[in-house]
Each structure stands twice: as structure tokens, then as C-alpha cells.
Amino acid sequence: ETGVTQTPRHLVMGMTNKKSLKCEQHLGHNAMYWYKQSAKKPLELMFVYNFKEQTENNSVPSRFSPECPNSSHLFLHLHTLQPEDSALYLCASSRREPGTAFTGELFFGEGSRLTVL
Amino acid sequence: GENVEQHPSTLSVQEGDSAVIKCTYSDSASNYFPWYKQELGKRPQLIIDIRSNVGEKKDQRIAVTLNKTAKHFSLHITETQPEDSAVYFCAASKRSGAGSYQLTFGKGTKLSVIP
Numbered sequence: 001e002t003g004v005t006q007t008p009r010h011l012v013m014g015m016t017n018k019k020s021l022k023c024e025q026h027l028g029h030n031a032m033y034w035y036k037q038s039a040k041k042p043l044e045l046m047f048v049y050n051f052k053e054q055t056e057n058n059s060v061p062s063r064f065s066p067e068c069p070n071s072s073h074l075f076l077h078l079h080t081l082q083p084e085d086s087a088l089y090l091c092a093s094s095r096r097e098p099g100t101a102f103t104g105e106l107f108f109g110e111g112s113r114l115t116v117l
Numbered sequence: 118g119e120n121v122e123q124h125p126s127t128l129s130v131q132e133g134d135s136a137v138i139k140c141t142y143s144d145s146a147s148n149y150f151p152w153y154k155q156e157l158g159k160r161p162q163l164i165i166d167i168r169s170n171v172g173e174k175k176d177q178r179i180a181v182t183l184n185k186t187a188k189h190f191s192l193h194i195t196e197t198q199p200e201d202s203a204v205y206f207c208a209a210s211k212r213s214g215a216g217s218y219q220l221t222f223g224k225g226t227k228l229s230v231i232p
Contacts, residue, residue, distance in 0.1 A: 004160075042121070043161070043206065043222040056219060090160070105151070106220070108160040
């Protein structure tokens, strides 16, 4: 039982391609996140969605476009990426109590390894 | 914004010895400090966390201590085993400008337990 499922696990794309990463959580959580994990750097928060509403965008370039159609699904649309965008993209979910700001334990997916040529 | 420093970046210990990983944070308003373990090729998973109203928390061979005055917290693993080999990330939770809490992670510590 994985809880948070990400597809594809590996993706190679050219700088002019358009692709999407998909995340699905089966835990009944109401908050979902995209993180970027690069070698020798901290996990970087990209986007946060609470109850399907985007609440955080940490100065992420517009070539990354998130979409959250419902509380169980999260997408990251990729367009005109740069080689430095190559990284492991991790999706996570948590149960955020209504009326509180507490994040709660993050449950991560296995990640999508992106290589931009 | 919040800045989390984690040391050491790599740590090798003999099986059975203890391992200590230390983190410092900059924002005195941070009040939640989780630790995540990421095995090679696997997802990060929460192993222990501590809130700012507690100074120490223990779960079997793992313990975390928090010093709010000095703004540092540490992970202690006793009687290390080969399966403890992984990358460990500390994090601090701060309230963002948007009003929600978000985690700022350290760079990680690669722990190797030598049999």
C-alpha cells in the first residue's frame, strides 16, 4: 500500500517539450504538495494546495504549472524547461485540520525523476 | 525567511555505536521539527517529530532533543544497525506570508552504518 502514487517514475524531455507529472493520494488527505529534490540541496517546496486551493507558490518559474482538480489528484505541467530543472520531483500529502495551519505528517510519493536535455 | 542548517553532511559509524545529527534554525517562531529518513531510491518517511513545547522525545532507539533558546535540535540514534543507513533530513515549520505553515528542510545527512 503506497498511499501516494506518482507517474511517470522517470521522464526524459527536451527543452521544447510539454509534459505532465501526475500524483494521486489514497489516504483521504486534504493538502497536497510538490517538492523538488536536487543533489546536495534541501528539499525545496514548490506548491501547496489545501482543499484544492493553491495556498503557496514559492517563486516557482512559470514553466512549472500546477493543477489540482480535486483533493486526491495533483499535476505538475512542464513546458520549456531548462537543464537545471533536472531533479527528482516529489509529491506529498497530509491531513490538515480545518481551522488550523498545522501541516501534519507529510506522506511522500516515490518521486518522478526528470531529466531535461 | 527560515534557514535550516544541518550537520554533518555525511556520517559513518560502526554498527552498535550511536549517531547524532544536529540542526539549527533561524526563525524563533518555528514550532514544529520533524525528522525524515530517506533510504536509497525510496521516498522520505517521517521517523520522529517534536513540538516546541517539549524538550525531548524518544521512540525506541531514536530520540530528538530541542533547545529553543539556542535554536537547535538533534537526532540521536542508539545501537545503530545497517538498516539505519539512509539520508536523514531535519525540518522546521514556520508560518509563511500566506498564513499557512510550511516546512523548511535541511540539506540532509547521509548516515552509513558499517557492519
